[in-house]
Amino acid sequence: MRPAFDEKDLARYPFLQEAQAKIAGSELNNLETFLSSEYGGQTIELAAERVEAAITIPPKGLDAYFGEFHAIIPNAQKSLYAYGMARVIASCINDRSVIDRLVMFEARRSMFYLMSDDHGETDEAKREEVARRLGLELRDGTAPLATYVEMVSVLREPGWRLVNREVKDGFVRVFDSEIEILLRERIRVVIRSRGLPQVPAEVCSLLAPAIEKLTAVHQGQMLRDLGPIDESRYPPCMAALILALAGGANLTHMGRFALTAFLHTIGLDVTQIVEVYQRAPDFDIQKTLYQVEHISGRSGTEYTPPSCATMETNGLCVRRDALCERIGGPLGYYRKKKVSPSRAEGT
Ligand code: SF4
Structure with missing residues (x-):
């Protein structure tokens, strides 16, 4: 039997169809009203924290960050909405590197939960189900060529390059030890491919304080990186x-x-x-x-x-x-x- 995903799972894996449907049918549909509510204000704070962490924390430090601040999700609905609002904020900032970092952050965040078996709420079956839903069904240790190429496009290690892989009949051989990375990259590709919401200028202006702060944080981070x-x-x-x-x-x-x-x-x-x-x-x-x-x-x-x-x-x-x-x-x-x-x- 396939595992079911409850509200907390949707907050952990907000790219799933059920989570997307939940966001689409929520108060986020009327952003102007939502943003003026107390709940909306709290959600923006959470979303802005998410974008800031995406901008400032290097990929290698993210697991420690998730372990410290995200291991427990106190309010699943707010967390799910914060995912949606973080995308709204990124859309208003409209900078490719902010968007890329947020996508990478979200993929790693979900992967953190998928690998966190120790709290007893996630297991192998859920990992397999997420992979299945994202079209990453590995057959006999192989992945379809097109899916593989898309997944590894940002991986720099030479071992991922096609010239260094066994490719046969349109399939690429992958090893069990690589599945975690491939699933994370599959999540990244799926989130990326959905793009960001088109946000009207009036809504962006309601978010101006958060956007200005995050733009400054991004500018500073970019200069530090350079x-x-x-x-x-x-x-x-x-x-x-x-x-x-x-x-x-x-x-x-x-x-x-x-x-x-x-x-x-x-x-x-x-x-x-x-x-x-x-x-x-x-x-x-x-x-x-x-x-x-x-x-x-x-x-x-x-x-x-x-x-x-x-x-x-x-x-x-x-x-x-x-x-x-x-x-x-x-x-x-x-x-x-x-x-x-x-x-x-x-x-
Ligand atoms: S010189 Fe190099 S960096 Fe400059 S535009 Fe040409 S390819 Fe790009």
């Missing part, structure tokens, strides 16, 4: 733009945008960015200040540097090197080179 500013690790395209400025060239609008957004994202303040433009022959302090402040968030939108594909379309992808083959954007280049300079240089 470490101190280090020009030697600028991607070739950005180094070329700075060199062009110093050499007296005028940059195109897109070139200015890309460089400013890049410098802002890695932590340079407005004055430091303006100093970079001082080297340009047509330097105009007022105009530069206006543009830099706009791109850095004065307009209410903080811009991030374009992807490599966009840079290439605009003729700004120059002097590519080996690391360029492994990243999707100039920021990824900088981040990777910060994390592991020797690996990044392909040595």
